[in-house]
Amino acid sequence: MRIEGRCHCGNLGFELETARTWETIGPRECDCSFCRAHATRCVSDPEGRAAVFVADPERLVRYQFGLRTAEFLVCGRCGVYIGAYAEEEDGGLSTLNLRATAHRDRAGAAVSYGPEAAESRRARRRDRWTPTELRLGVSPPAVHAPG
Numbered sequence: 001m002r003i004e005g006r007c008h009c010g011n012l013g014f015e016l017e018t019a020r021t022w023e024t025i026g027p028r029e030c031d032c033s034f035c036r037a038h039a040t041r042c043v044s045d046p047e048g049r050a051a052v053f054v055a056d057p058e059r060l061v062r063y064q065f066g067l068r069t070a071e072f073l074v075c076g077r078c079g080v081y082i083g084a085y086a087e088e089e090d091g092g093l094s095t096l097n098l099r100a101t102a103h104r105d106r107a108g109a110a111v112s113y114g115p116e117a118a119e120s121r122r123a124r125r126r127d128r129w130t131p132t133e134l135r136l137g138v139s140p141p142a143v144h145a146p147g
């Protein structure tokens with residue numbers, strides 16, 4: 001399936017291509033204070049592919065906190081959080097926020113990553129996040145009606 005997301009104003013967007021189903025992709029709700037503030041519900045697939053589109057890079061906030069091992073992509077115009085992105089040696093990885101999609105109300109499972117050290121956090125992301133191309137200066141494609 002393809003999961004398409006947009007921020008509220010359309011400056012940021014993403015497409016996630018996955019062979020998984022809603023049962024196997026397992027939306028997750030992280031319990032960190034950032035994710036709770038946004039009611040984040042994220043999905044990723046290490047065997048899938050994703051692209052993140054940023055029409056106006058001047059209006060992209062790449063927020064970092066804690067271990068600073070990833071960037072939390074927030075629209076600088078409408079304030080919507082669309083997902084987290086990490087640049088690794090062999091390319092980008094992401095976990096993307098279902099709240100910015102038509103599937104925002106699908107149930108998620110609570111997860112907690114608080115006690116991880118930086119290296120185990122990176123290893124988990126390599127295992128679970130989606131290989132992702134960050135496309136700066138490219139407008140998100142039109143979102144299709146959910147199937």
Ligand SMILES: [Zn+2]
Nearest residue numbers: 007009075078
């Ligand atoms: Zn926006």
